Amino acid sequence: MQDVIIIGGGAAGLNAALVLGRSRRSVTVIDAGQPRNAPAHAAHGFLTRDGVAPLELTRLGRADLAPYDAHVEEGTVVSAEQIDGGFQVTLDSGAVYTSKRLLITTGLVDELPDIPGLAQHWGKNLAHCPYCHGWEIKDQAIGVIGSSDFAVHQTLLFRQWSPTITLFLNTAPQPSPTERAQLDARGIKLIEGPVAKIHSDGDAVSSVELADGSIHPVQALTTQPRFVARAGYLDGLGLVSTTTPFGVSLESDGTGLTSVPGVWAAGNVTDLSATVLAAAQGGAAAAVAINMDLMAEELAADVAAHDVAMSSAASTLM
Template identity: 40%
Template sequence: MNEELRDRVDERTPSDAGGDADVVIVGGGPAGLSAALSLGRARRRVVVIDSAEPRNRTAAHMHGVLGHDGLSPLVLLERGRAEAAGYGVRFLREAVRSASVEADGLIEVQTAAGMIRTRRLLVATGLEDALPDIPGFQEQWGRGVVVCPYCDGWEHRDDVVGIVATSPQSVHQAQLLRQWSHRVVYFENVVGEASEVELERLERRGIRVVTGPVSALRIEDGDLTGVEVGGNAVDVGVVFTGPTMRPRDELLRALGAATTESELGSWVDVDADGRTSVPGVWAVGNVVNVRANVSVSLGLGSLMAGALNADLVADDIARLAPATLVE
């Protein structure tokens, strides 16, 4: 670690195990910060490297998070950083360029500011949502266009709720949202054509089906007001959709982490404690778990921190000189 970076990291607790940190966490979202908080309280040397681009940064509020319902997700992260910093956790606002596992077992993490050597690496970089290439979607993302019924369904109860299909599985999303509103419009958008059986079920539950490609969202004074299909606009109060979820796992893949193919794509493998196939490298949150919302990520971060600390304790013990045997 160069001198400038050493000053920023501020090695709080020297370690006989070596390195500049016990754990480097890449990603400062709910999962990464939750892990950092627990590890800091365990008196571990923790550095969080974060480029400050959380997945839910466009949302004004988050819901369904016990004790924080309606809070801004950015406020949650601000509070989390302050809490973790109170236990000696250090933060770097950087992007990680690369990482490598060295012969001595330490992991070298390279940033623009320099290199950090750490005993363990926890990747919590989340995922990104690839939206349909339809005018208005990007501008309305997190406001008029959303994805999770449990996060935003209550706020749009009894509204005219539109579902713009991104695949045949979007039919299920329409049926699910019928729980929140009796005025649901399913836009097949060509890619989400319903079968005869599905059409009958949609009709029986009073869900309107609109065929044809969606050409744009109608936006008036910055607010979503409708969905345009075939030159006509259908009034809606909100659009739910299913973006393609792409894990930000480039760092893990570059390290050689094993992956598994699923219907949602290729994802890095982790065990129940968050270990990847790469020695000393762990992962948590959306980067390896598509279902990890804020609440789940907070819990998993705490869980993985306990497993990580136990792993470090075992390493601390293994590094001790063996006791002399007495006959």
């Protein structure tokens, strides 16, 4: 039985494994090799690693684990359940792993608007976070595909990176008078009506077609996906989920502890807005909390054993 099983080998999971390994804990990271940011050319905003390819960041993170009792197993978890003394995790291969504690770092799934031609540009010419990829599309003609109540907010935010912004209202609600004034003041064009299709020129976005047949040239796109935690395989644990206007995440406290004792969560699976760097920090914080929890359990067991030994010695002397 390992001290900790970590499900998910992205920034949160690998950083947690690193901290736990350096704490002399035995750790198994189970990873399906499908990071959320895999479609992106690069990850940004990560000190000393700005511009690194997501899969290269994963490779570097795995390499950091080499000196410690922490290793990565390739596979997809199909179920997780509580057993005496800890947890049991089963993979799609049939392999079974057990541990005293469990850390969930499987991230989330981005549910994009169902518009033909849109998904193929995800992580490339289609972004949702300006802090992650706004620099790469700066000064381009950016089209915002409205999909939620936050369409105007998102539009005004991307205006920081380009003076040429068009909000395609699509399924978003009508802007309020105040919002319309804000859009006008920032020189943002508003086009009403549902979006029917996204056109491409090779790998690049070229235009947005509305249901009325009108076509509007753009060079890049942004939209607000619905974020859904990758946690369906955890139904057997009885974890509590939280639903917000942005999506669904696992409920946890400031250390990452979930509603189930012994189970922690870190990264996008519990914090929908976490960047790669924030996810890594969340993994580290959860690792520290898990180590402290294991230490408390071990200390209590040692104190109890010591008391028994002392009592037995006293009885012998009597």
